Amino acid sequence: MKWDIGGAPALFLAALVAAAVFGAAVWLWPRLAGRGVRPVLGRAGIQLAITLTAGSALLLAVNSSYGFYGSWHDLLSLRREDPVPAGADASGPGAGAVLVRGTRSWRHAGSEDPAVIGRIEAVTVRGARSGLSGQGYVYLPPQYVHASAGRRAEFPVVLALSGFPSTPGVLIDRLRYPQLALDAVRAGRMRPAVLVLMTPTVAPPRDTQCVDVPGGPQAQTFFARDLRAAVSSHYGLALDARGWGVMGNSVGGYCALKLALRTPDAYRAAAALSAPYAAVRDADTGDLFGGDAGRGQREDLLWRLRNLPQPPVSLLVASSRRGEHQYPATLEFIDAVRAPARAFSIILASGGHNYETWAREVPSALEWLVGRLSPH
Template identity: 50%
Template structure:
């Protein structure tokens, strides 16, 4: 049974309840001062507490999807390797699985769309990363068989998993419902995590002598996807959206690459690259690279481009409010900036689930097929 399985959670709750009952039942029998009784009381208390904390932890993980599998929890996730295919004419997107969307009629792709699990191989960066591609129902309908669709790169935070984007944050389900209601156009979503060299947090930058993550997201990924799916190659065909680290990446890459992306949305984004034990040395002493990785600095020093930005924060509960207001103030024409400001909301899935529907509608209005 998987880490996020409801059966695992139910089993943990049952074990916790049984140990609590056992503790109450056995306590009178262990009331004397013998060493066996003392060890018995300690054992029951520890077991009951451990079971309780396990049940609470599983419930929290099921709600927020901090970890997607047992291997991810134990630090054994090794799915994201670096693959280089030297065969002539090799495709840079490989479909390795398909699954239905959890919506009415989801078993039929022409009714509910489809999520495809793929591996995207970077021609320039030599990085390969698994991803999930949501294809809307229209993609499979005969009357649209020759139509192109707009696409958006969707990134989760660090150290999240790509599964978070459709299991917890429900991006495809939201896009399906919003398009069905006529509030947005059908859109392809390319969903993945921001780190492509796990467990290192690469902050979507090109690391000297290391992973060329920015090149992968800004150059390789759009080219590979456009060559495999019916997506255009112009900036007006592409958007970028993400939360937390993914939000920082979305803003930074849309800002630095207006020739690839015409819109970037950062949900609870921060505005300069983190530098800590999870990132390692990102810049190797190159202050130019470090300044460039600061989105606020880049707004002041790069020529303004015709790029649209969306930023989000909360008046209470988010730590990025001050920098978000600075970002809004520094965007210059012909660039455009919009915002979602909640009265309260923390840095968590519940906040982002309140922001994703209007953010997707906004993004749909900024990109086109």
């Protein structure tokens, strides 16, 4: 039975406790109706218990729907970096750039054998240029596991980004990237690809939206330069942008489109699910542009498409006619793309800004993205 924060048993237990507390309050309230310190403290305690238990059940229900955190470990570790254990692998030309913290056990299609279903490594990527680091997972398909060092450079690479707030674990537990990739390869719909699964939050708790912040975190540099160099060196993969794609949901989708449009020498194709098309400013982001309105304007993807030359990249956007507030902007984005850029779309009849909708879009978007990558 799964008692993780995103699991149904945890939600059911929280709802059961909330109902029990409410029932106890109804039963005990007449006894606490008098005056005096003890009745007042009793009523206050009951109200506090109702608030806490009902609030916990509500927060678990919201998390179950939107998948912000996949486990209690994800929730507790979001704002800290796990220590790298002694003996962690940091070898190769990019020594220290990719640190393998261990492997994640997983099971799919009746097997747990990495030689059959591939291997998922938990990694910390440390950026030489940006000075930032990010945690995530790298999925190595079974074909990569069996390949010689020389053949590994032939594998395309996909960087998959979650939204904010979130953790890399939801890309495995909720959106099932490795599982879908393995199924697509076995069905002959997709070539084997290495997947790098991360969150765009590389300066927690700040939501940098993959922006190089003046005097602050250089998030774009981390994803466009540092991550690619580190992963390519450590895993023997090609660095050519033609072999690299990026995709994501929500803020991760905005990052994907922006990385392709702003750094086409890093990513030649991008797919975005329910993406906003401009960076926002709120309590989580702070001032991303150092008060420079022009810099903020250039981070607006619709403005870029309409006012700047478009690079030779392929862009896929996904939305829903009903239930998705970004749908009108998605149509504007598609209409604004001009050669040599190319636009593609996945438009559902109905959906929403949630993991249930994104789970319907990921299989087609992933297959589309890998189909546009050619490392050589």
